[in-house]
Amino acid sequence: RYTASGYGKNFSYTSTAPFHYLLPGTDAKNLKMDISEGQIFWKNMEGSINSLVSAGKVLEANGTYTIAVKIKPYFTYLFSDGTTGLLHKNPGKTPVGVVVDPVNHLAAAIEEAGNGTKYKLAETLYDYVHRSSHPISDGGGIGVSSASRYYREFSTSGYDETWNASYAGADVLPADKVRGESDNFPAFKAAATFRPTAVLTGTLATKKWFLPSQRDYFHAYDLLGFADRVYIIGRLNNRYLWYGYLFESAFTAVGGVSFVGNTEERFYWTSTDHNGGSRFEASPGYVGTPTNYSWLKYKVRSFVQYD
Numbered sequence: 001r002y003t004a005s006g007y008g009k010n011f012s013y014t015s016t017a018p019f020h021y022l023l024p025g026t027d028a029k030n031l032k033m034d035i036s037e038g039q040i041f042w043k044n045m046e047g048s049i050n051s052l053v054s055a056g057k058v059l060e061a062n063g064t065y066t067i068a069v070k071i072k073p074y075f076t077y078l079f080s081d082g083t084t085g086l087l088h089k090n091p092g093k094t095p096v097g098v099v100v101d102p103v104n105h106l107a108a109a110i111e112e113a114g115n116g117t118k119y120k121l122a123e124t125l126y127d128y129v130h131r132s133s134h135p136i137s138d139g140g141g142i143g144v145s146s147a148s149r150y151y152r153e154f155s156t157s158g159y160d161e162t163w164n165a166s167y168a169g170a171d172v173l174p175a176d177k178v179r180g181e182s183d184n185f186p187a188f189k190a191a192a193t194f195r196p197t198a199v200l201t202g203t204l205a206t207k208k209w210f211l212p213s214q215r216d217y218f219h220a221y222d223l224l225g226f227a228d229r230v231y232i233i234g235r236l237n238n239r240y241l242w243y244g245y246l247f248e249s250a251f252t253a254v255g256g257v258s259f260v261g262n263t264e265e266r267f268y269w270t271s272t273d274h275n276g277g278s279r280f281e282a283s284p285g286y287v288g289t290p291t292n293y294s295w296l297k298y299k300v301r302s303f304v305q306y307d
């Protein structure tokens with residue numbers, strides 16, 4: 001189901017018999033389609049398409065005609081004034097983020113922190129040290145959560161990992177310091193100090209941007225890329241099939257920077273402390289959640305919680 005569309009790159013479906021028979025001389029511009037049942041991307045679909053062709057076409061006797069209808073999801077955007085909505089219903093507004101979790105009001109920036117600069121997750125003094133009060137490992141253990149049960153039991157928010165001092169590991173930072181303000185945590189600080197090119201107004205102007213956790217990304221690639229059973233499986237160090245190009249289009253359609261690729265340019269740090277570090281890996285056909293050493297350098301994409 002993912003490969004048929006080229007992982008969300010191409011949209012096509014040819015219906016099978018029974019065919020619909022029409023009288024010769026019928027003008028195709030008068031045809032419309034009523035959809036009473038069916039699914040698209042596993043979501044129920046119904047409604048009407050009032051015009052199937054862009055120009056008049058008189059149907060001939062004994063002719064066979066195919067009408068191609070492109071159906072794809074609309075994405076919800078966060079605009080520079082702090083409002084959210086569909087792009088075509090908000091003319092004149094400037095998108096700064098794509099809504100990835102409408103329940104928790106999370107949006108991912110359409111731009112990269114530092115214009116694509118790559119950062120360490122943490123500086124050398126924190127090598128081989130738990131830098132979070134919520135560390136994750138593949139096997140679990142005393143004081144460490146299991147990657148296999150990550151989403152269901154142990155997932156945390158990147159906002160807390162960036163801005164809540166209690167989420168840093170013991171003796172990592174002074175009690176009144178957070179990783180979003182520390183030079184020893186370059187990826188966190190890059191995410192926290194990110195500002196979109198567009199001028200922000202309203203309540204969004206005072207919101208704090210943050211380095212997203214794997215949980216935050218889980219919501220993103222489920223909502224935008226329809227990842228395969230991500231909440232059911234819910235583990236780290238796993239690859240999930242998805243519509244990578246569909247996910248990508250949510251950002252590039254408004255002039256944003258793509259996540260998806262086949263090189264290391266698709267690697268982004270998350271705030272999740274999984275065996276030292278954890279990256280978001282966006283390939284066209286799958287999205288990965290591997291562990292990584294904190295001294296490696298990857299890109300950063302900031303998230304924000306809007307009103």
